[in-house]
Amino acid sequence: MSSVPKLNKPQPRWLVFGLLALGLALLPFLVDAGLGRSWVRLLDLALLYVMLALGLNIVVGYAGLLDLGYVAFYALGAYVYAWLASPHFGLHLPFWAILPLGAALAGLFGVLLGTPTLRLRGDYLAIVTLGFGEIIRIFMNNLNAPVNLTNGPQGINLIDPVRLGEFSLSQPHALFGYTFTGVHLTYYLFLLLVLAVIFISMRLEDSRIGRAWVAIREDEIAAAATGINTRNLKLLAFAMGATFGGLAGGLFASFQGFISPESFNLMESIMILCMIVLGGMGHIPGVIFGAVVLTLLPEALRYTGDWQRTLFGQIYIDPADLRMLLFGVALVAVMLYRPAGMIPSARRRQEFADAKG
Amino acid sequence: MSVPKVGNLPSSKLDAELTPLLTVSGVSKAFGGLQALSDISLQVNSGEIFGLIGPNGAGKTTLFNALTGLYSIDRGEVRLGSTRLDGRKPHQVLQAGLARTFQNIRLFAEMTALENVLVGRHARTASGVVGAVLRLPATRREEADSRERAHALLRRMGLAQHANRLAKNLPYGDQRRLEIARALASEPTLLALDEPAAGMNPAERAALRELLLQLQADGLTLLLIEHDVKLVMGLCTRLAVLDYGVKIAEGTPDTVSRDPKVIAAYLGDEAL
Ligand SMILES: Nc1ncnc2c1ncn2[C@@H]1O[C@H](COP(=O)(O)OP(=O)(O)OP(=O)(O)O)[C@@H](O)[C@H]1O
Ligand SMILES: [Mg+2]
Numbered sequence: 249m250s251s252v253p254k255l256n257k258p259q260p261r262w263l264v265f266g267l268l269a270l271g272l273a274l275l276p277f278l279v280d281a282g283l284g285r286s287w288v289r290l291l292d293l294a295l296l297y298v299m300l301a302l303g304l305n306i307v308v309g310y311a312g313l314l315d316l317g318y319v320a321f322y323a324l325g326a327y328v329y330a331w332l333a334s335p336h337f338g339l340h341l342p343f344w345a346i347l348p349l350g351a352a353l354a355g356l357f358g359v360l361l362g363t364p365t366l367r368l369r370g371d372y373l374a375i376v377t378l379g380f381g382e383i384i385r386i387f388m389n390n391l392n393a394p395v396n397l398t399n400g401p402q403g404i405n406l407i408d409p410v411r412l413g414e415f416s417l418s419q420p421h422a423l424f425g426y427t428f429t430g431v432h433l434t435y436y437l438f439l440l441l442v443l444a445v446i447f448i449s450m451r452l453e454d455s456r457i458g459r460a461w462v463a464i465r466e467d468e469i470a471a472a473a474t475g476i477n478t479r480n481l482k483l484l485a486f487a488m489g490a491t492f493g494g495l496a497g498g499l500f501a502s503f504q505g506f507i508s509p510e511s512f513n514l515m516e517s518i519m520i521l522c523m524i525v526l527g528g529m530g531h532i533p534g535v536i537f538g539a540v541v542l543t544l545l546p547e548a549l550r551y552t553g554d555w556q557r558t559l560f561g562q563i564y565i566d567p568a569d570l571r572m573l574l575f576g577v578a579l580v581a582v583m584l585y586r587p588a589g590m591i592p593s594a595r596r597r598q599e600f601a602d603a604k605g
Numbered sequence: 606m607s608v609p610k611v612g613n614l615p616s617s618k619l620d621a622e623l624t625p626l627l628t629v630s631g632v633s634k635a636f637g638g639l640q641a642l643s644d645i646s647l648q649v650n651s652g653e654i655f656g657l658i659g660p661n662g663a664g665k666t667t668l669f670n671a672l673t674g675l676y677s678i679d680r681g682e683v684r685l686g687s688t689r690l691d692g693r694k695p696h697q698v699l700q701a702g703l704a705r706t707f708q709n710i711r712l713f714a715e716m717t718a719l720e721n722v723l724v725g726r727h728a729r730t731a732s733g734v735v736g737a738v739l740r741l742p743a744t745r746r747e748e749a750d751s752r753e754r755a756h757a758l759l760r761r762m763g764l765a766q767h768a769n770r771l772a773k774n775l776p777y778g779d780q781r782r783l784e785i786a787r788a789l790a791s792e793p794t795l796l797a798l799d800e801p802a803a804g805m806n807p808a809e810r811a812a813l814r815e816l817l818l819q820l821q822a823d824g825l826t827l828l829l830i831e832h833d834v835k836l837v838m839g840l841c842t843r844l845a846v847l848d849y850g851v852k853i854a855e856g857t858p859d860t861v862s863r864d865p866k867v868i869a870a871y872l873g874d875e876a877l
Contacts, residue, residue: 448738455737456723456730456748463713463724470711472695473673475728475791484734 276435287547288431292503294543295438296496301523301539302445302532303492308521309530310458311485312465314374316517317361317381321490323388323512324357325350325497327398330507333408336399343410347498354494355487362486366479369468381517388509403508410437410502418505434503441499445492449532452488461485462530526582528589537591549574624651626826627672627703627795632681632691634664634671634850641667643850645681649795654817654827656837656844656858660871663847665830666708669799673705674698685795700728704793706784708800708830714773718764718783721772722755725790758786762816778809785816796820797828802836814840834872838862846871 279287300322307315328350332341361380365373392400409418409430417437420429452458460481463471472478501507523542528534552574553567565573582590627649634642641664649655657665670676672683674695683690688701704725713721730751736744759765762782767775772783781801788796798817802810810833817827817840831837837844838858846854846861848870854861861867 451738451740452734455744456727456732456751457734457737459716459720459724460727462716462720463727466713466715467711469675469695470707470713471724473675473699473705473707473711474724474787475696475699476724477694477696488734 272439276432280432285429285431288429288435290544290547292431292434292438294540295435295442296500296503297520297523297543298442298536298539299438299445299492299496299499300520301527301535302442302449303489303496304520305489305524305530305532305535306449306452306461306492307485307489309524309535310453310461310465311482312461313365313482313485314370315377315486315489316374316514316521317377317379317384318489318493318520319512319514319517320361320381320384321354321358321493322497322500322516323384323509324354325494325499326501326507326512327388327404327497328353328494329498329501330404330407331397333502334404335406336404340408342412343408343498343502344412347495350498351491351495354497355491358486358488358490358493359483361490362483366482378514378517381514385509385512385514388512398509401508401510403506403510405506407501407505407507409505410434410499417502438499441495445495446532446536453532457481457484522579526579526589528591528593531589531591531593534589534591534593538589541590545578546571546575625649626651626686627655627828628682628684629668629672630682630684632668632671632683633679634667634676635679641850642671642678645847645850645852647845647852647855649826649828651794651826652821652824653842654821654829654840656841657828657830657847658832658834658837658844658871659847662849664850665847666799667850668847669705669797669828669830672698672797673703696728699791699793702792702794703797704788704791704795705797706781706788706799706801708803710777710780710784712772712780712784712787714771716772717769718759718772718775718779718786719752719755719768721783722758722786722790723751725787726751726755728791755786755790758789762786763812778805781805782813782816789820793825795826795828797830799830800832801829802831802833810836 276288276291279291300318303321304315304318307313307318329343329346331337332339332346332349333343334340361377365376368376388398389401391397392402398404409416411417415421416430417433418430420427421433422428460471460476463474463476464478464481468478500511504511519542520539523538524535525538526542527536527538549571550567552565552570553563556563556565556567586592625648629648630646632642632645633640645664645668647655657668659665667676671678672690674690674693674697678691681691685698685701685703690698690701690703693701713724716724730747732741732744732747735741756765756768759768762785764775764779764783764786767779767783772780775783781804785796785798785801801817802813805813814836817829821827829837829841841858843855843857844861845852846864846867853870854864854867856864862872
């Protein structure tokens with residue numbers, strides 16, 4: 249906000265933006281060439297998690313409401329997409345109609361699930377929202393009878409990819425003399441939406457609404473006595489976060505082509521929360537960083553088997569076990585040495601400066 | 606840039622003294638078996654500085670909490686002008702024009718001084734999500750106006766150089782003044798201060814005294830809880846004394862300080 253020093257000279261700022269844009273545009277090709285196609289897919293997934301983390305950041309980072317059931321909104325967005333664009337009900341509506349619908353519906357559910365929790369704080373809120381998240385997942389698991397809504401644990405298959413006319417994101421296309429595969433095109437679509445979510449987050453943070461959220465996080469009673477309708481603003485935070493979650497869910501369904509309740513378990517909520525905490529709660533660059541690192545790191549750690557073979561000639565520890573171990577160690581290390589997150593907000597940095605000066 | 610005027614009332618004291626602004630009638634509040642407030646009635650007139658004194662645990666803060674909607678009251682009625690305040694939510698009380706500060710400072714610790722005052726503008730501004738995301742002209746105007754007012758208030762409180770520091774890193778006396786600035790940002794008609802001089806040194810107290818007189822001159826009505834008897838007696842036009850949740854006296858500083866009940870309960874020999 250106002251405490252962040254602004255870059256005043258226009259040239260370096262545009263230079264930075266230009267280079268950043270170029271880098272982001274070329275990234276999938278560089279990754280494809282360097283690491284392989286599967287990593288481009290991971291890049292797409294990382295963008296989805298950035299969206300999810302930025303959504304949860306509004307609830308947890310700004311308004312200070314510890315929500316452990318966030319994945320429910322992700323699931324809702326995904327199922328709405330699957331219902332309206334798959335052979336399951338024989339509906340094939342266009343993505344530009346379903347995505348906003350799923351996001352809006354998730355936002356509505358954010359308000360519905362937020363309302364009964366308004367009086368709860370901290371741990372109690374966490375437990376109740378955790379319950380809500382699980383309830384939604386269990387519903388999805390069991391709503392295959394008497395009417396088959398969700399197809400139960402088998403999930404819904406053959407979900408339509410994002411498609412405009414004949415232009416589908418599941419097939420390669422030749423554009424400007426280059427061949428763009430589906431994962432490449434998906435990258436650009438997701439990037440565009442992530443940029444929109446970042447933009448909205450930034451604008452909200454530096455506004456009357458964002459300040460009211462942070463005030464509630466800092467001291468709810470003082471916030472109320474300072475004229476903030478805490479009930480409405482908390483519900484607004486739930487709704488905004490859930491909307492982003494629902495949007496990400498729809499994109500996830502179209503991207504995977506298949507969803508089942510297993511994709512939306514508690515671990516998923518905790519993972520998204522970890523991204524925020526690890527990156528820097530309430531700070532957009534930190535949250536983005538946390539989301540990207542926590543999506544890619546577990547995948548990179550799959551290669552520990554190969555590393556062991558090259559180092560020792562044989563595998564001593566099962567890569568799957570080692571991966572979770574290293575992941576846990578990394579989390580603990582960050583919390584010990586950088587408790588405010590990898591990229592803490594300017595406030596935290598300023599705090600440090602204040603303590604010195 | 607000129608100092609902003611606070612409050613919406615004319616500063617002519619003579620006719621102001623005749624207009625009741627805050628009317629508290631028969632307010633009672635119990636916590637379990639403890640009767641924290643028993644049948645409290647008092648009236649604060651427009652333009653005056655009204656003192657609320659009494660020993661520790663007398664119920665002064667509880668009365669503030671009851672007036673500002675933080676506690677629901679068991680019986681009684683509270684009016685600000687013609688608006689009923691009892692049964693309202695804290696933000697509605699503030700919206701109606703009654704702002705307050707807290708005895709144990711409650712600033713937004715991780716926000717800057719400027720942001721704290723900007724939050725004080727919340728009730729007097731209206732832009733929502735769409736306005737904020739699209740930076741609509743109305744939102745921009747509102748934001749610029751809020752910032753200008755906030756900076757002016759910080760200057761007035763002598764906090765201009767701290768605008769971008771986190772509230773929790775300000776010295777104690779500055780934190781107290783910042784809380785006043787935050788309350789003033791909502792353009793109240795009545796400002797309730799809970800021990801604003803607590804923890805201040807004599808120089809800061811003198812400055813606070815000047816500030817409160819200035820606010821009064823601007824037309825603001827003040828309700829003041831304070832243990833510093835000299836400060837209260839010198840500032841207040843009238844005051845009420847609470848003891849064990851009961852109002853034991855009300856009147857001008859002269860009358861009250863000679864009241865035997867007040868001397869026994871609170872003032873002791875020092876006032877004589
Ligand atoms: N939320 C509460 N729950 C239970 N008891 C309370 C509560 N708030 C206040 N009390 C009790 O009510 C009585 C009045 O307290 P209050 O804080 O209003 O006193 P005070 O006059 O402001 O005292 P001080 O000068 O020490 O600030 C005390 O006995 C206190 O313990
Ligand atoms: Mg008190």
